[in-house]
Amino acid sequence: ETGVTQSPTHLIKTRGQQVTLRCSSQSGHNTVSWYQQALGQGPQFIFQYYREEENGRGNFPPRFSGLQFPNYSSELNVNALELDDSALYLCASSRAGFHTGELFFGEGSRLTVL
Amino acid sequence: AQSVTQLGSHVSVSEGALVLLRCNYSSSVPPYLFWYVQYPNQGLQLLLKYTTGATLVKGINGFEAEFKKSETSFHLTKPSAHMSDAAEYFCAVTDGGNNRLAFGKGNQVVVIP
Numbered sequence: 001e002t003g004v005t006q007s008p009t010h011l012i013k014t015r016g017q018q019v020t021l022r023c024s025s026q027s028g029h030n031t032v033s034w035y036q037q038a039l040g041q042g043p044q045f046i047f048q049y050y051r052e053e054e055n056g057r058g059n060f061p062p063r064f065s066g067l068q069f070p071n072y073s074s075e076l077n078v079n080a081l082e083l084d085d086s087a088l089y090l091c092a093s094s095r096a097g098f099h100t101g102e103l104f105f106g107e108g109s110r111l112t113v114l
Numbered sequence: 115a116q117s118v119t120q121l122g123s124h125v126s127v128s129e130g131a132l133v134l135l136r137c138n139y140s141s142s143v144p145p146y147l148f149w150y151v152q153y154p155n156q157g158l159q160l161l162l163k164y165t166t167g168a169t170l171v172k173g174i175n176g177f178e179a180e181f182k183k184s185e186t187s188f189h190l191t192k193p194s195a196h197m198s199d200a201a202e203y204f205c206a207v208t209d210g211g212n213n214r215l216a217f218g219k220g221n222q223v224v225v226i227p
Contacts, residue, residue: 043204107156
């Protein structure tokens with residue numbers, strides 16, 4: 001059983017640029033969630049995808065968008081990067097219908113915006 | 115909306131001593147509560163969870179937590195700290211209808227030899 005994998009692990013961008021982060025969910029999981037973890041803070045829910053549709057969104061602006069593919073992998077896109085977007089972005093997978101809150105997290109993509 | 119509060123960002127504990135991390139929650143519906151652990155340069159791993167039933171729940175690595183509705187608390191304990199327990203610990207809550215978690219700010223645990 002493969003775990004959640006994310007890429008890239010680290011990246012540096014400048015203000016105004018766009019970034020795409022990728023996530024492969026754990027085998028058998030059909031729901032993907034994305035979280036932003038700023039330095040010294042807990043993870044904040046960005047959005048969740050199920051059956052290739054957004055299925056819930058946290059308090060993040062529209063420049064944060066995502067995709068889920070038929071194989072359940074996912075992308076997080078952030079446009080017009082701001083300095084405050086610097087954070088660890090975590091992807092988590094789970095199985096819909098199993099509402100137990102047990103999410104399986106990847107190791108994250110650390111984004112630095114200069 | 116659900117939320118959790120964790121006080122004291124850094125917690126120092128001597129090896130062999132009790133580990134106690136406090137978590138208080140706010141929820142308008144019966145909550146599902148969780149503790150996750152994050153080791154350096156790793157993702158989050160579930161330690162334990164409370165959904166329904168027994169209020170004292172046991173997790174991995176000797177940790178346990180007790181759900182106290184009257185105190186809106188879900189404190190995490192371990193009787194004897196090991197060096198390997200050094201990590202960041204997060205309390206989280208959801209309303210049970212989805213898998214969207216609200217996390218606390220976390221406790222960085224340092225174990226002193």
